[in-house]
Amino acid sequence: MASDNRASRLAPVVDMAEKTEKAAAQRLGHFQGQVNLANSKLGDLENFRGEYQAQWVDRGSQGVTGQWLRNYQYFLGQLETAVGQQRQSLVWHQNNLDKARETWQQAYARVEGLRKLVQRYADEARQLEDKREQKLMDELSQRLPRKDVY
Template sequence: MAQSRAARLAPVVDMAEKAEKTAAQRLGYFQGQVRLAENKLADLDGFRLEYLERWVERGREGVSGQWLLGYQGFLAQLGTAIDQQRQSLAWHQNNLDKARDGWQQAYARVEGLRKLVQRYIDEARQLEDKREQKLLDELSQRLPRESPYR
C-alpha cells in the first residue's frame, strides 16, 4: 500500500523537478543579466574616469569656452547614461532576487516530495519485512519440534 502511494506520487515529483529545473534556468539567465549590467556600468564608469583625465590634460593646455561647454554637455550625457545603467542594474538584481526565491521554493518542494516518497518506500519495506517475519514465525511454529533428548 505504501509502495503504491510512492508510485502515485511519481508524476507529481516529475512535475516538481521540471518546475525546479525551469526555475534554475531562469535564475541562471538573470545571473547573466546582472553580470552584463555590472560590466556595462563598470565600462561607463571607466569611460567617465578616462574622460575626466583628458579634461585635466586638456585644461593644462588651455581650452576654449565652446570646447568646455561641449565637454560639460558630454559629461552630463555620460552621467545620465550611468544613472540609467544603475537603474537597469537594480532592476536586473531585483529580477535575480525574485528568481532566486522562486528557485529556492521549487527546490524545497522537490526535496520535500522526495523525502515523502522515500518515507513511503521505507514504510512499505518495513511492512514487507514484518509480513515476512510473521510468515517465518508461523512456519517455524508449524514445524515438528524435535527434542534433543530423543
Template sequence: MAVSRAARLAPVVDMAEKAEKTAVQRLAYFQGQVKVAESKLADLNAFRLDYSQQWIVRGSTGVSGQWLLGFQGFLAQLDTAVDQQRQSLVWHQNNLDKAREAWQQAFARVEGLRKLVQRYRDEAQRLEDKREQKLLDELSQRLPRRDAF
C-alpha cells in the same frame, strides 16, 4: 498500499524536479544579466573618468568656449547613461533576487517530496518485513518439531 502511494507520487516528484531545473536555469540567466549590467556600469564609469581626465589635460593648455560646452554636454550625457545603467543593474538584481527565491521554494518542494516518498518506501519495507516475519512464524509453528533423543 504504501508502495503504491510512493509510486503515485513519482509523477509529482518529476514535475517538481522539472520546475526546480527551470528555476535553476532562470537563476543562472539572471546571474549572467547582473554580471553584464555590472560590467557595463564599470565600463561607463571608467570611460567617464577617462573623459573627465581630458579636462585636466586640455584645460591646462586653454580651451575654447565651444569645446567646453561640448565637453560639458557630453559629460552630462555620460552621467545620464551611468544613472540609467545603475537603474538597469538594480532592476536585474531585483530579478535575480526573485529568481533565487523561486528556486529556493522549488528546491524545498522537491526535497520535501523526496523525503515523503522515502518515508512511504520505508513504511512499505517495514510492512513487508512484518508480513514476512509473520509468515515465517506461522510456517515454523506448522513444522513438526524434532526433539532430541
C-alpha cells in the same frame, strides 16, 4: 503495500515538481547573467567617464577653448545620464534576480519535501514487507516438526 502504492502514485507529482525546479534554476541562471552583464556595462561606463574626466586635467593645463569646454560638459552630462540609467538597469535586473531566486528556493523546497515523503512511504512499505515476511517465517517455523534433543 499501501505505502509502496502511495510512493508510486506520487512519482508523476515529483517529476512535475522537478521540472518546475529545473526551469526555475535555469531562469535564475539567466537573471544572474543579466545582472553580471549590467554590472559590467556600468563598470565600463564609469571607467570611461573617469578617463574622460582625466582628459580635462590634461587638456586644462594646456588651455581650452570655450567650444571645447561646452562640448566636454555636454558629453560629460550625457555620460552621467548613461551611468544613471545603467544603475537603474542594474537595480531592475537585481530585483528580477531576487524574485527568480525566491521562486527557485520555493520550487527546490517543494521537490525536497516530496522526495522525503516518497522516501518515507518507501521506508514504510519496506518495513511492512519485512514484518509480513517475518510473520510468514514465524508461522512456517511453528509448523515444522520439532526434534527434541536429550
